[in-house]
Amino acid sequence: MDENKLHHNLENLEAPEVYNPSHQHRLRVALLAAYDYNRSAQPWLGLQRFFAPLKVFSASGVTVALIVVITAFGFIAKNQPDVAHAEAQGIIGEALVGVAALPDAEREALGQVLGVNITTALAEAYDAPDLRYIGKQDVEVEYEPSATATTAPAAVAGVYFSQGIGMSPLTPKPFNHQLSEAEAARFRELSQGVRVLQFTNAEGHVVQMGIGKDRTPVVRVITVTEDSDSIMTAEPATPEQLDALKLKDERQEHSKQQHEQLRRFYAVPAQRDQQKLRPGTFEEIESDDDSSEE
Amino acid sequence: MELDLESERQLVERAKTEKEAFGQLFDRYYSKIFGYVLKRTGDVAVAEDLVSETFFKAMKNIKKFQWRGVSFSAWLYRIATNEVNMFYRRSKPLELSIEAEHEAHGFDVPDLNTPERDIVELQDTVERHAQYKMVQGHLIKLSEKYQEVITLRYFENKKIHEVAEILGKSPGTIKSLLSRGVHKLKALMDSDPQPFLQQDIILDIDTETDHPRVPTYGRK
Numbered sequence: 001m002d003e004n005k006l007h008h009n010l011e012n013l014e015a016p017e018v019y020n021p022s023h024q025h026r027l028r029v030a031l032l033a034a035y036d037y038n039r040s041a042q043p044w045l046g047l048q049r050f051f052a053p054l055k056v057f058s059a060s061g062v063t064v065a066l067i068v069v070i071t072a073f074g075f076i077a078k079n080q081p082d083v084a085h086a087e088a089q090g091i092i093g094e095a096l097v098g099v100a101a102l103p104d105a106e107r108e109a110l111g112q113v114l115g116v117n118i119t120t121a122l123a124e125a126y127d128a129p130d131l132r133y134i135g136k137q138d139v140e141v142e143y144e145p146s147a148t149a150t151t152a153p154a155a156v157a158g159v160y161f162s163q164g165i166g167m168s169p170l171t172p173k174p175f176n177h178q179l180s181e182a183e184a185a186r187f188r189e190l191s192q193g194v195r196v197l198q199f200t201n202a203e204g205h206v207v208q209m210g211i212g213k214d215r216t217p218v219v220r221v222i223t224v225t226e227d228s229d230s231i232m233t234a235e236p237a238t239p240e241q242l243d244a245l246k247l248k249d250e251r252q253e254h255s256k257q258q259h260e261q262l263r264r265f266y267a268v269p270a271q272r273d274q275q276k277l278r279p280g281t282f283e284e285i286e287s288d289d290d291s292s293e294e
Numbered sequence: 295m296e297l298d299l300e301s302e303r304q305l306v307e308r309a310k311t312e313k314e315a316f317g318q319l320f321d322r323y324y325s326k327i328f329g330y331v332l333k334r335t336g337d338v339a340v341a342e343d344l345v346s347e348t349f350f351k352a353m354k355n356i357k358k359f360q361w362r363g364v365s366f367s368a369w370l371y372r373i374a375t376n377e378v379n380m381f382y383r384r385s386k387p388l389e390l391s392i393e394a395e396h397e398a399h400g401f402d403v404p405d406l407n408t409p410e411r412d413i414v415e416l417q418d419t420v421e422r423h424a425q426y427k428m429v430q431g432h433l434i435k436l437s438e439k440y441q442e443v444i445t446l447r448y449f450e451n452k453k454i455h456e457v458a459e460i461l462g463k464s465p466g467t468i469k470s471l472l473s474r475g476v477h478k479l480k481a482l483m484d485s486d487p488q489p490f491l492q493q494d495i496i497l498d499i500d501t502e503t504d505h506p507r508v509p510t511y512g513r514k
Contacts, residue, residue, distance in 0.1 A: 006476055006479070010444070015426050017329070020325075023328075028321070031320060031353055119346040
């Protein structure tokens with residue numbers, strides 16, 4: 001076969017014609033919603049861009065600590081009829097703008113740790129007919145010093161919404177990851193005031209999405225109703241996700257004032273910072289931070 | 295219905311301030327961009343995510359868009375191309391992903407954000423085009439620059455100058471990339487004519503007949 005013939009055959013190659021109306025619809029709705037917010041939020045976007053270099057991956061760090069997938073039975077949120085569907089869509093619209101304003105690397109990292117494309121997930125939420133705003137919630141961080149750990153002092157045992165949305169405290173599985181007590185404390189601080197939305201996804205599962213103060217999704221909970229013998233459990237991010245990230249305090253890098261505004265965890269994917277990313281190195285990072293502060 | 299360039303230019307200008315106009319642009323080009331990304335990746339769920347990113351970036355940046363006398367779709371194709379290339383850079387190559395999923399799970403892993411039947415139907419559509427799939431199986435082994443030009447030229451049926459506009463390269467460069475890309479593609483096909491199980495593939499691109507057969511894709 002000569003290359004001319006291959007050219008000819010390629011020109012006659014029939015590629016599949018594809019249509020994806022459901023995705024098109026969801027994306028269209030979300031885009032047009034974000035379009036409105038994009039225009040109304042321009043000053044805020046400018047602020048975002050100003051601070052963007054200072055908080056790269058911060059949202060990802062929060063997310064990786066908060067992401068939980070819950071398999072639950074009888075997990076029913078309380079009705080709060082005073083909260084309108086439109087209000088919920090407004091929050092999602094803000095989140096779409098917030099996500100759109102993130103630096104590309106941060107948005108990608110956020111998607112990686114959430115395990116979904118953020119835009120797609122928000123579009124799905126926006127388009128859900130039963131989307132509603134449940135209220136502000138603090139995300140509880142349960143910190144349990146580990147009695148058996150020999151390589152690190154403690155671990156965060158689990159996270160869950162505190163109360164008020166019908167969720168009993170879960171019996172969470174421990175994070176397969178070690179955090180210092182100081183890091184857990186900062187984590188708690190970041191987990192306050194998350195705006196929680198709820199909707200039913202295409203598979204019929206209840207999804208709760210927590211939008212953080214910076215307008216980015218920080219938690220996404222999928223509730224799967226199973227047989228009556230199901231046990232309520234919570235699983236945080238996969239070990240692979242956690243292992244691929246490190247938590248770091250930004251305080252030594254910025255002024256105190258900036259730090260107060262931006263104080264948060266952030267995570268750096270492994271490939272971006274191989275040297276500092278080793279299992280069980282949070283203590284080292286913490287000690288590095290301490291020394292640099294001095 | 296195709297818009298003439300002047301009508302499209304006006305629509306794009308309106309889309310900078312009117313969401314309804316942006317919606318019209320979206321409706322007009324969604325399927326083309328989705329098809330292109332799907333052909334580059336071969337994975338419906340991945341294509342959905344990348345297309346979402348493409349249009350969001352378009353929405354974010356449409357105020358910066360400057361009309362250059364070519365279709366707005368060229369800009370969208372360029373954004374989509376960047377998205378696909380970034381996807382490949384940050385992840386393992388997708389080669390054999392469909393097969394790997396079948397082998398590992400016996401089914402296509404559905405995206406939680408899309409009705410499963412849509413995923414299955416779309417994936418089936420791709421699967422039915424065995425000849426295309428075979429070529430794509432080789433194509434994804436080439437470097438990005440060759441994938442881009444070959445996909446746009448042959449799968450999207452773009453003219454050389456259109457591919458040049460989309461990729462921001464000169465027509466001469468595109469011709470050169472196409473020539474080298476096809477040469478490399480041929481080498482791959484010669485060395486491994488059956489990258490996938492494809493007993494139902496009809497078109498034999500090694501055929502010595504004067505008139506290449508029209509592919510019949512899965513029907514013997």
